Amino acid sequence: MASTRKAKKPEKKRPVVVIGGGPAGMTAAQTAAEHCDNIILFDKNPEPGKKLRSLSSGPLFISENLPDDKLARAFGDKEKFILPALNAFGLEDLSRHLAAMGIKLTPNGSSHLVVVPDVAPDLPTRLGRAAEAAGAVIRKSSKVSDIVFGKNLVTAVVVNSVEYPVSSVIIACGSVASPARGATGDGYQFARKAGHTVTQILPAMVGLETMERYGKSLAESEFPDCKIQVTCDDEPQFSDRGSLKFTSYGIEGDLVFTHSARIIGLLGREDGKQHRVEFHIDMMPDIKKKDLDTWFTQQVANSPKITVGALLRDYIPERLRAVMSKVVRIHSDKPVANLSYLERKLLLMWVKDFHLTIRRPRPFNETRAVLGGVATEEIDPETMRSKKVRNLYFAGEVLDLLGPWGGYNFQMAFSTGYLAGLSAARALVE
Ligand SMILES: Cc1cc2nc3c(=O)[nH]c(=O)nc-3n(C[C@H](O)[C@H](O)[C@H](O)COP(=O)(O)OP(=O)(O)OC[C@H]3O[C@@H](n4cnc5c(N)ncnc54)[C@H](O)[C@@H]3O)c2cc1C
Known part of the structure; x- marks a missing residue:
């Protein structure tokens, strides 16, 4: 010295x-x-x-x-x-x-x-x-x-x-x-x-990069209220409810910052194995999965011409509704009444379980x-x-x-x- x-x-x-x-x-x-x-x-x-x-x-x-x-x-x-x-x-x-x-x-x-x-x-x-x-x-x-x-x-x-x-x-x-x-x-x-x-x-309160590259199509979209379940190698680990924000690289926001340290722990490669950590997002947490089909039917009965986009407007951010047309191949403008049985099932599954695979945390310089x-x-x-x-x-x-x-x-x-x-x-x- x-x-x-x-x-x-x-x-x-x-x-x-x-x-x-x-x-x-x-x-x-x-x-x-x-x-x-x-x-x-x-x-x-x-x-x-x-x-x-x-x-x-x-x-x-x-x-x-x-x-x-x-x-x-x-x-x-x-x-x-x-x-x-x-x-x-x-x-x-x-x-x-x-x-x-x-x-x-x-x-x-x-x-x-x-x-x-x-x-x-x-x-x-x-x-x-x-x-x-x-x-x-x-x-x-x-x-x-x-x-x-x-x-x-x-x-x-x-x-x-x-x-x-x-x-x-x-x-x-x-x-x-x-x-x-x-x-x-x-x-x-x-x-x-x-x-x-x-x-x-160890880093904590940091954004997470996802394998799915939705990039610009989702960046800045936010779920003010969704439910997540986190799985590791298909085994449920924990669930929580709160807000989630999409970025050009993946996800951040309340739920991510709260749980990122735990998720980084799950991703850990100490045992030399590759662990698959997934976020399962329930975009309509107030409606139980078993009641969703009935809810859809009621909405169509009330507004027979309602489109998929209009039906989901209050629950799913606009940009994510656009992604929906790529993932489940159902366009937002399609009337709900015209959905086939399979399309309806797919849509119901997607709104209750939109999943993202976590790749890695953002670099240390971004930890909060x-x-x-x-x-x-x-x-x-x-x-x-x-x-x-x-x-x-x-x-x-x-x-x-x-x-x-x-x-x-x-x-x-x-x-x-x-x-x-x-x-x-x-x-x-x-
Ligand atoms: C992007 C970001 C967003 C955040 N948002 C929130 C939030 O909304 N809510 C929340 O609760 N927390 C938030 N945090 C965390 C919060 O900023 C910290 O918990 C808080 O600043 C810690 O305060 P501190 O005084 O202990 O340390 P710091 O705020 O880090 O202050 C340490 C000080 O020590 C000085 N220093 C360091 N080494 C030396 C040295 N050798 N000699 C002299 N001076 C030195 C530094 O210049 C600095 O001024 C956020 C953090 C980040 C990075």
């Missing part, structure tokens, strides 16, 4: 240093600054929160309108670990915290809460301003390249070859998901140096989150403090914590950031 100099003017009192200016780091810095002096946040980019800034094209899913214990349950076997952070800073606290910056959480036609697209790009700036207003100093373009340890304590961080003495450090520098957006796994390096375990990192990170067993859930190094804390996505798609990961980053900031400040003033 290159030699380092001491900071020219050591602070009167050693600062609490936060590494990373994403939602976790900014919240940690603001909270700590509200409880004690001398907080410095280092972010390696000219504008902190690069990931947040890059997510400006649509609404940002920030949380879900559920009580803390239900939010915690969605983290599966990490429920007990995340609950104290959610109790300390749950959805209501987050809503108030953002409202104080002029940011409103709005329902997105469901229980998910979003920041609308015209405000979302400004979120990192407002988080930064709030942290500064509380008294934190934000140092931009300041990459922490190393952490110095002595006698089982963090003693300093190294930034641009300068060694800054610290009273404690909060590691909030994200994961390796979508590395072009800022976080590149530095937090894992620091954690390992502190003696922490970093569990295996990862499975794995700093092992939570080695962190105290009541404070976010390391069980190995007394003045070291962790917050946000650097941890081995992954919630479902739809705002859970932002909520987790804010909640763990708050708890880490509060605990570091309390330890300092005690």
